[in-house]
Amino acid sequence: MSQKLKQLLIPFIWLLMGVGFFSLAYIIPREAFWLNFLIYSSLFAGMLGVYFLRNQIYWKWIFIGGLLLRLSLLTAIPSWSDDYPRFLWDGEIVKMSQNPYLETPEDWLQNHPERTSLYLENLFELMNSPAYFSVYPPLNQAIFYVAALGADLDTKSGILILRAILILGEIGVFFILLKLFEHFQLSSKKLILYWLNPLVIMEITGNLHFEGLVLLLLLASLLAIVKQKDGFSGAFWGLSIGMKLLPLMLIPTFFSFHKTRKSIAFWIGSALAMIVSFSWLLIDDSWTYFFQSLTLYQGKFEFNGSIYYLLREVGFWIKGYNVIGEITPILSGISLLGILYFSWKRKPENSIQLIDLWVLIYLFYLVLQPVVHPWYLIPAFGLSLFTDKKAFLIWTFAVIFSYQAYSNSTYQESPVFLFLEYSILALGIYWDYFKTTKSQIPT
Template sequence: MSAGFFYLSYFIPRENFWLTFLIYTALFAGMLAVYFLSKQPKWIWIFFGGLLIRLSLLLAIPSLSDDYPRFLWDGELVKMSQNPYLETPEVWLQTHPEIANPYLENLIDLMNSPAYFSVYPPLNQGIFYIAAVLGDLDPWTGIVVLRMLLILGEIGVFFLLLKVFDHFKLSSTKLILYWLNPLVIMEITGNLHFEGFVLLLLLASLFALIKQKHGFSGGFWGLSVGMKLLPLMLIPTFFTFQKTRKSKAFWIGSALALIVSFGWLLIDDSWIHFLQSLKLYQGKFEFNASIYYLLREVGFWIKGYNVIGEITPILSGITLLGILYFSWKRKPENPLNLIDLWVLIYLIYLVLQPVVHPWYLIPAFGLSLFTAKKAFLIWTFAVIFSYQAYGDPNYQESPIFLFIEYAILFAAIYWDYFKNNLKLISTS
């Protein structure tokens, strides 16, 4: 498996989809083999095996994502006491020629979004700043620093998963499905995405909650929102879960964490451009969607043009109603019920979004290991079909590969959420 990850990260161009697919499939099969053969796993060997795989990728340039130049750019601006939210990179280079340098010019040449304001929250900017300081105007060193920080976060995830499994008296063997999962390793360690930190903070919030440390639980949840905005959609569950609804400490901890995370956006009215970028992201970009693409085709048929601006608010409204309905309907009575509800909320959100990058699955997948649901595990394999777009010179997605991916996913959703219910109805 280590050789497979090494070859995939260092030698295979992302345009070569079929070789990527074959190696990814072999790695997924290897993970399942370790899982099924490990009846009583020796965790020291599992841990160091997964850690060595991650460390073997330390020097690789991210191959399946080109987000890292923006990470390094924002960090460099913060290091120079510049506000990364005030100007787009293109405009900044024009308006600050006296402090621009070849390093920044090189980053903007590599960047996929030089005409957009930064969409990364202030907590992300703090991590980018560390990479800029330690990287010292060298992009390769900056990548290594970011990767080491993410690996440290993954180590935290490993041990928190182990602790939470132990608390709930669940089989910890499922931890193998996260620790050796090719999607997790590729997208967090390989491609430098921060969903691993989101999962770390959500697990910390859960662990504090089951230890009756409600203030810390709220604080960790607030920080997870500060890392990536998506956990904000979990807030209705805290109103229907009795232990959090009635806990002043939880809400105080949440409020303080959110202030620490987002208060920086009040400087120079940075929040205006930050929200502008979020709105642009929601109303312009499309990738690896399912239901949205079907509705878009209906829009083309009826109106003759892309109706993304009309569809996305409707889907966002449906997502919100779904979250509110299931939060009220399920009313979780214990932390395991709460986790199961979180997984459902993530699923509702992702199947209705116009943009579903593979790394978006990771927090929900990690949480789903505490449930009997298999959809996110199966999706971590099926999502490899979305990488086909990288093999096209124009990044054109193939309807055939999208159909295969989502046919597999919706079959898994049917198995998880409908099959047993239909059996109960038929027997009654």
């Protein structure tokens, strides 16, 4: 393709991406699966078009383009997820100097009729989990509180504040990725695959999920490691756990990595960060309700599972009922054993090998889970850009098939679409871990 034609195509791709994101965020309901799939696929193709057509990267324009795509969603009401009412509810409860972990929204409305407002009643009606205690850690609650302070009992204002915080986090991810690519002497062109990825933009900016902040903190931890600031590295990792609990599963990797295993500063930093993050759960025994909801979540909900669904079908065949309560503890045990085994077996010798191990652990964990919401992929996908692995990039496309469940009123998942998603992922896993063996890049 001639350079002139490439120069003509790039502005056209940017224009189509702008229209595509605007359509997904403001116009097309999530129930219209095939239309969403078509636009999402076009956005993914547009991202790849920018990636492959750009020989010389002008990062200022890539950054501005991706930022404008995010800012175009600024006033949109989240359309692919209904988690945000709980975010705003918890923030409002904290603003009233009450503990968000002690009562379910249902109980709160019954027990505090004198403090109920039309705003809270509207949030309650929009909520997807009014009968459950909050599962969001205290660092999340702090962000919800900031949104509640600025929202002044207005849903759109609360959404706007949450979105602004997440966009600031995304800006941080962009520049830390760029800095780490330079440090590792890797092609920074890969940053396009994150910055323009439709899953990243829709699920973080569009639907207000906090995995972008988790990635930001994990990247900050890595940056501190390469700069030999072990205390800060531990602190950022600890804060990532405070944002979402999942990075806790990376702890065996720090014991197997020589730079952190015997670093007192790293462990002190991580311990202090986790104390700051979780000590609030000691107030009024909040931790009991918090972990009760986590246990219920693990033993009751299911969405977009893979291996779990296969085992569930075997359970139906043998016992005649859903054996989720029996399967999930087994899968959790297998996940733990797998994480310990990979950490012991691989023993990363440099930062790139450490990141590669993290990506493998995330992959192993997610394919065993009964609930795999699309935004769960984002931290591992961002980390995978430092490796030669393509499975998570492929999965950020294939996961769109999980949204087929929203095309019907009962949210019934289709085995055909699940098979499509995980067949595509399986090909990526085969290519990454069984077909090719590539040398690691030293740090």
